[in-house]
Amino acid sequence: MSETPITRRASYGPSSPEVGSRGANTRSKIVEVSLDLFAEVGFFNTSVDAIAKSANISRATLYQYFPGKDEIFLELLDECGRALFRVARRIGPLGPTDVGFDNLNWWLGEWSWVFEKYSTMFVQWTGVASSDTAVRPEISRFLGGYNQRLADRIKSSNVEGLDSMAAAMTITALVHRMNLFIHTDRAYGRDIQSIVDAMSVYLQLFLFPETPGSVLSSLPLRTAGKSFIEVPVPPSTDGLTIDDRISGLSKRAVNTVRTLVEAGAVQFRQKGYHRTSVDDIVEEAGFARGTFYKYFSEKQDLLVALSTEAVASTVDHAERIRHIDPTSTDETELREWLVSFAEFSSHYSGSIDAWAEKSIGDNIVSELGAYGQSVMDDALLSVLTSRQRDYPFDPEVSAMIFRAIIARVPQASQELPEPLSRDESIDLLVACIQRGFFRHAK
Missing domain, CATH: 1.10.357.10 (Tetracycline Repressor, domain 2)
Incomplete structure (x- = not known):
């Protein structure tokens, strides 16, 4: 074997003058097949060799464009992130009015459209962000910038009783988690529009609990959900506990x-x-x-x-x-x-x-997760339906929203530039529940 070290040329970035049209097509093909593989087997089960094979190129050629699959993921993340920022820039004025509610509903619909278009990335995002990869800091950076933009909009809308950055973090965490439920088959078969409409009602009251029922009834919302959750039979765990x-x-x-x-x-x-x-x-x-x-x-x-x-x-x-x-x-x-x-x-x-992963390889894990989710949702639904409401209300989706909040917001509160203390996090959760579900603000 030669003692001469192998020198790898610098990768061709998307704006590299050396890449040329042929190289641009190759780079695009790598990204395209990577997205397909991430959807099929998951980010962690996708190898560089598998990507190269699917793109009909050698491993060495792939490395001329990307140092590894983390960098491919980052390019895809940047693409869907830009789409979300474009939507965020177009948010109209918010407030306890027909126009404010309509703007909120439109924005959530556009956000869900982006999520659906890049569903593979957002689904994989959760697992990748929770692991020690080079991707995690970039996800944190993106969330910081996105939350700041939302916080500025919330502050300009004169929201009372909530810290604007904490409110923005809550909205981002909730919308991402609810869309994740949709695209990992954990939304009881509900369609995107019904979930967007239920989230619109919840977030309108979370931000503006004084919103009149007439405003919440001003849009033709799809909120005719069931008032019960079908809990599946739990899988047998004999000998496994x-x-x-x-x-x-x-x-x-x-x-x-x-x-x-x-x-x-x-x-x-x-x-x-x-x-x-x-x-x-x-x-x-x-x-x-x-x-x-x-x-x-x-x-x-x-x-x-x-x-x-x-x-x-x-x-x-x-x-x-x-x-x-x-x-x-x-x-x-x-x-x-x-x-x-x-x-x-x-x-x-x-x-x-891991319950939501389709690449774990053990059905009992996902079955246990589905059972646990349904039991919790059924309990939360019983709490929510203990009150009558004078506005459109979807009990089934609201129970999912409740679970998304209590499961994700405490974690997200620790990812803020200035993490919330435990008491501050609990204060925020109480506000989320009382304002958004019961129109009660201190």
């Missing part, structure tokens, strides 16, 4: 299993399921690889164990919220529940994110 796995083990072995489970939860949360290896888990736990394989057949087996535990906690939280009145002047119970749910969501966030 953590309690089943530790039954009959010595006290030392029980502690080992629980340490491995906790290490898995930590690593899945910090790096995402796909970026976490068995080596990462055993290093976190302080054990050897052999110890892991003594109790779990593979990483996915640990994910199943964590998922059974997460669903059990979901069912417990669902039962508790059924007995809480969010409009009570004594907010103690609601706040305690929100703190508990935020801690639960944070602890199991890596496992919960």
Whole structure:
């Protein structure tokens, strides 16, 4: 083998004068097939070799245009980000008026159109952003800029009782999560327009709880949702729960299993399921690889164990919220529940994110996720339907909105330039619930 080092030429960027028309076509083809592969098998399961093969080029040729698949993802992210900014620039004046509500509804519809066009990117965005890739800082940078633009619009609209940046973060988090539900088949078959219309009503009241019912009835909204959630039969988890796995083990072995489970939860949360290896888990736990394989057949087996535990906690939280009145002047119970749910969501966030993945390879994970989601939505729907309303209201979609808020906003509040404290985050959640669902503002 030659001792002469191999020198890779600088990559051809989109504006490179050297790329030429042929090169531009090649670059475009790489991006196009990458998007298809990300949709088919997911970002983490897509290799550079697979991209090169699909584009009918060599691996070396691909590297002349992109250093790796992270950079391809970033180019796609930049493209859909520019589309979102174009929509944001066209937001009209907001307010508790017919015109303000119409502008909000239009904007959410345009946002969902962009999301649908780039659905693959936004669906993959969640998993990629939660892992330790070069993409995560760029996603954070984009969200910071986008939230600032929304915050400026909110501030100019004289919204009262809300910090403009916190409100913008909440809107971005909610809209992204609801669109994610649509494009990962977790919206109970509801169409985009019905979800846009329900979000319009919610966000109008979140920003302007004083909005008259006549304003909310001024548009032909599609809000005829069901007042119940069909909860599927849970999958059998015999022998898969953590309690089943530790039954009959010595006290030392029980502690080992629980340490491995906790290490898995930590690593899945910090790096995402796909970026976490068995080596990462055993290093976190302080054990050897052999110890892991003594109790779990593979990483996915640990994910199943964590998922059974997460669903059990979901069912417990669902039962508790059924007995809480969010409009009570004594907010103690609601706040305690929100703190508990935020801690639960944070602890199991890596496992919960994996529930929506279509490339996990184990149906029981997605089935557990669908069951847990439905149980929670049914409980939240019962809370929401305890009050009569004089404006268009979609109970089914509103329950999804409720879950999206309590699951995502606490996480998003920590991604702000100045992260919210726990008490500030809970204050924001209470405002989200009381203002948006019950038109109550302090």
